[in-house]
Amino acid sequence: MYVCLCNGVTDNQIKSAVQDGATTMRELYQETEAGSQCGKCCKHVKSILNEELLQL
Template sequence: MYVCVCKGVTDHQIRQHVSDGARSWREVREATGCATQCGKCACYAKSITRDAVQEARQEADMGLAYAV
């Protein structure tokens, strides 16, 4: 689904950037341009980023638990 119509950014793109290593809204915004034009999408995009980062951290923690 499109999150930022101005820049054509989807929720999948945001999640992919987090999967590729982004760990903050600033990093996602700089990589995608999301919320840099009108800004109406910022709250929703931040929420998606926050959820994706939390999921990535949980996956990393689970991976560490299995490694021990």
């Protein structure tokens, strides 16, 4: 499912980035560019990040 429509980033890409070591929004942005344009997805991206970090 697309989370960041501006950059075409899916929830699976965000989860993979966390599994590859991203632990902050900045690191996720560097990996996927999610949230780099309109910013509307940031809240959703952050909640996926937090969920994934809890599962590590």
